[in-house]
Amino acid sequence: MEQQRARDRDRIWAEWMRAANAGDDIAYRRLLEALAPVLRQVVSRGFTCSGFGNCDVEDIVQETLLAIHLKRQTWNERDAITPWVTAIARHKLIDSLRRRGRRVEMPIDDFLDVLPTEIPTERLSSRDAERLLSVLSGRQRDVVRAISIEGMSAREAADRFRISEGAVRVALHRGLSALAVGCRDLDQ
Amino acid sequence: MRTDELINTLVADHAMQPGPKPVRHGLAVAIIAGLAISSALFSLMLGVRPDILSALSTWRFDLKLGDNLVLVIAAAWVALRLSSPTTTSLSAMRALLVPALLLLAAVVYELVTIPASAWASRAVGVNGVMCFASIISLSVLPLMAAIYALRRGAPTSPAMMGAVGGLLAGGLGATIFAMHCTNDSPLFVAIWYVLAIGLMSMFGVAVGRHALRW
Numbered sequence: 001m002e003q004q005r006a007r008d009r010d011r012i013w014a015e016w017m018r019a020a021n022a023g024d025d026i027a028y029r030r031l032l033e034a035l036a037p038v039l040r041q042v043v044s045r046g047f048t049c050s051g052f053g054n055c056d057v058e059d060i061v062q063e064t065l066l067a068i069h070l071k072r073q074t075w076n077e078r079d080a081i082t083p084w085v086t087a088i089a090r091h092k093l094i095d096s097l098r099r100r101g102r103r104v105e106m107p108i109d110d111f112l113d114v115l116p117t118e119i120p121t122e123r124l125s126s127r128d129a130e131r132l133l134s135v136l137s138g139r140q141r142d143v144v145r146a147i148s149i150e151g152m153s154a155r156e157a158a159d160r161f162r163i164s165e166g167a168v169r170v171a172l173h174r175g176l177s178a179l180a181v182g183c184r185d186l187d188q
Numbered sequence: 189m190r191t192d193e194l195i196n197t198l199v200a201d202h203a204m205q206p207g208p209k210p211v212r213h214g215l216a217v218a219i220i221a222g223l224a225i226s227s228a229l230f231s232l233m234l235g236v237r238p239d240i241l242s243a244l245s246t247w248r249f250d251l252k253l254g255d256n257l258v259l260v261i262a263a264a265w266v267a268l269r270l271s272s273p274t275t276t277s278l279s280a281m282r283a284l285l286v287p288a289l290l291l292l293a294a295v296v297y298e299l300v301t302i303p304a305s306a307w308a309s310r311a312v313g314v315n316g317v318m319c320f321a322s323i324i325s326l327s328v329l330p331l332m333a334a335i336y337a338l339r340r341g342a343p344t345s346p347a348m349m350g351a352v353g354g355l356l357a358g359g360l361g362a363t364i365f366a367m368h369c370t371n372d373s374p375l376f377v378a379i380w381y382v383l384a385i386g387l388m389s390m391f392g393v394a395v396g397r398h399a400l401r402w
Contacts, residue, residue, distance in 0.1 A: 021207040023207065025202060025206070028198075028202050032198060032199065061191060065191070065195065066198070071273070071342040073209060073210050074273060074341055074342045075272075079274075084273065087273035087344070088273050091342070132189055133189075148193045148194065148197035153200070169201075169205065172200065173204075176201055181401075
């Protein structure tokens with residue numbers, strides 16, 4: 001019964017990811033929004049098992065979402081998607097626990113028994129947005145802030161900064177890559 | 189930053205670039221570019237040995253060239269496997285046994301078929317240090333190109349991935365250099381080529397440990 005649900009969920013996630021790869025943004029948003037609560041629960045459990053509070057859960061959830069995004073080309077469309085998501089979450093969790101000076105047995109084996117029920121945690125990263133954005137420089141920071149916090153479209157950002165949409169695309173993408181590295185270094 | 193803001197941003201980024209290219213595209217470009225640049229460097233500085241045509245009909249030369257080529261293919265294959273976060277390192281490395289065992293078999297055959305008195309001179313060869321240095325020089329740019337391409341991957345062990353990138357680059361440099369080198373004995377290859385490729389692999393670890401983190 002549970003396994004059936006896990007299989008169904010994997011099929012839906014994989015379908016969304018394939019649709020996203022083919023250019024369907026709505027499917028991509030659905031996927032990320034479906035992953036977030038599951039990741040939140042898994043990360044929170046990993047933290048509890050290793051004796052940490054829930055204070056940084058959202059940081060790791062966000063880092064994992066960012067990694068899923070930046071590494072989405074490493075998922076093979078013919079494969080199940082749950083093990084791939086699990087592997088990325090595990091990598092991010094281990095990395096973050098190591099930064100905090102722990103070497104831990106990783107309790108995430110599978111998402112199979114995890115159901116995306118909501119747990120009451122802050123959806124806000126403990127790092128404040130400005131501090132996070134401070135790892136970016138100049139144009140990248142402007143573009144990432146405009147799109148993430150002010151919710152602008154690429155077109156609007158291009159108009160605001162008087163650059164082409166192509167330049168917005170490059171600045172956003174490089175900004176997100178730099179953010180992934182920056183997250184790591186902020187805690188060190 | 190709130191998580192929904194982050195998701196909005198990721199979706200915006202995706203909308204501008206849906207379906208990013210798989211790692212194998214980048215790696216293929218890196219291999220071709222590395223091959224092109226190192227071949228250009230090779231023809232400027234070393235050049236193909238004059239007796240290449242007759243050399244091609246000897247098994248030793250063919251094996252030297254072929255084994256390095258097999259190493260390039262095996263390392264590229266392993267690197268692609270390692271670029272997925274679901275691959276555990278050790279099981280993926282098995283393909284690298286193919287070039288290693290091929291060389292080992294050739295070494296054994298050479299030891300059995302030539303008199304023991306000739307072993308030392310075959311192993312030392314002519315100007316082994318130059319061979320070593322040349323392979324390194326021809327491998328450095330391919331290594332940079334390979335690491336750059338592999339940054340798109342998500343290896344569970346960046347150091348391991350770096351090592352494999354080093355083997356790939358070293359194999360590429362050695363394949364090119366093999367066309368100049370007149371030391372064809374497997375004994376020579378097993379010492380000087382392997383030393384150079386091994387050093388490239390260590391470079392790969394040193395670079396990859398940082399550059400391939402994610």
